[in-house]
Amino acid sequence: MSIVRCPLLIGVVGPTATGKTAVGIELAKRIDGEIVSADSMAVYRLMDIGTAKPKPEERQGVAFHLIDVVWPDEEFSVASYRRLALEVISRILSGGKVPILVGGTGLYVKAVVGDLGIPEVPPNRALRERFRAEAESLGNMHLFERLKAVDPVTAGRLHPNDLKRVIRALEVYELSGVPLSQHRSLKCGPGCDVALFGLTMSRQALYKRIEQRVDEQIARGLLDEVKSLLEKGYSPDLPSMKGLGYKQIAGYLRGEFDLDQAIQLIKRDTRRYAKRQFTWFKSDPRIQWIDVEDKSTSEVADEIVTKVKMTGLITEKLGSA
Structure with a gap:
């Protein structure tokens, strides 16, 4: 039905x-x-x-x-x-x-x-300084046009030279992903x-599943996947490469520990993550x-x-x- x-x-x-x-x-x-x-x-x-x-x-x-x-x-x-x-x-x-x-x-x-409903978006000094630098080098209208592109409602009630409020509106959007005009609704x-x-x-059943999943990932080629990423130039210091499995296998490939240790670390860290x-x-x-x-x-x-x-x-x- x-x-x-x-x-x-x-x-x-x-x-x-x-x-x-x-x-x-x-x-x-x-x-x-x-x-x-x-x-x-x-x-x-x-x-x-x-x-x-x-x-x-x-x-x-x-x-x-x-x-x-x-x-x-x-x-x-x-x-x-x-x-x-x-x-x-x-x-x-x-x-x-x-x-x-x-x-x-x-x-x-x-x-x-x-x-x-109305998320708190605290001021971000570095972001504001970046916007001010853009205004100084490219003009106030440049920032205003950026605001119009992401939040036309707020832009419609501001003057292009109202730099403080234009920057605040851009800051809210940059940090929250939501236009200032939409926060209330x-x-x-x-x-x-x-x-x-x-x-x-x-917990016992979950930990057993975690261990099985990690073993399956190793069998499916996790080692080669991480090796390929490193060969493509993706740094192990990237946030993406610090994810579960990637961080530990990258450590093994760099000689920090052997493969069995890397696998045990993946299982341990995944158990801890599941608990969180x-x-x-x-x-x-x-x-x-x-x-x-x-x-x-x-x-x-x-x-x-x-x-x-x-x-x-x-x-x-x-x-x-």
């Missing part, structure tokens, strides 16, 4: 290795959804094995967004993510589908579904309701937790659909095939 929906975003969050992506794919197939990744490492191109991106054939025809966005040496901030995520979510909703936010990067999830998409689900399991993720998401009372330890991916997806139906946000259209 087809499903009639209110404007809705569903979030599938939780620690690494709990099966979020697989559940997201099954859920998308059931409710005509598209996946919006909330993984700070999946945004990087050329980094596939260590980030556990699903292969095209594993996506089963489900559309994925915000993976392979930038090269490993490009800057990509939470503000950048929020700006792109809100644009993608709005497009998905406009197309009559359900955006499914899937990932374990807490800041990314919060950027989309957190309390963003920012929502998750146009009138979008949010249902958040967290996947969990016993769980702590982060547990602080959000909106998340409905599902113990997935003894459930199949399909069973978890069905449970999420059932729980959302109970809220009245989705209903089945009677009489449909």
Whole structure:
């Protein structure tokens, strides 16, 4: 049966290795959804094995967004993510589908579904000095035109020579990813309701999954992936190259420790990361937790659909095939 929906975003969050992506794919197939990744490492191109991106054939025809966005040496901030995520979510909703936010990067999830009514954007002295230098070398109109491009509403009420306010508006946009004019009305998409689900399991089971995943990544060629990145000139000091798996394998390739030590470090650091993720998401009372330890991916997806139906946000259209 087809499903009639209110404007809705569903979030599938939780620690690494709990099966979020697989559940997201099954859920998308059931409710005509598209996946919006909330993984700070999946945004990087050329980094596939260590980030556990699903292969095209594993996506089963489900559309994925915000993976392979930038090269490993490009800057990509939470503000950048929020700006792109809100644009993608709005497009998905406009197309009559359900955006499914899937990932374990807490800041990314919060950027989309957190309390963003009037975010505090503290002054950034270095950024302001950079803007002032641009105004001195290129003129006030240069900054004003930049503001018009990203926040025409605010630009429309400012004079080009009101440099202080022009710089502040640019600063807010640069640091938050949201135009100053939209801060008071920012929502998750146009009138979008949010249902958040967290996947969990016993610590023993989770740690076993983490160890299995790391072993699988090594078998799939993580060593060659990191070696290829280094050969392409990507520095091990880049933020992207300090991600789990990449940092430790790069250390092995530089002779800092042997391969077995590198693998054990990946497993240890991933366990620690999973613990931090769980702590982060547990602080959000909106998340409905599902113990997935003894459930199949399909069973978890069905449970999420059932729980959302109970809220009245989705209903089945009677009489449909």
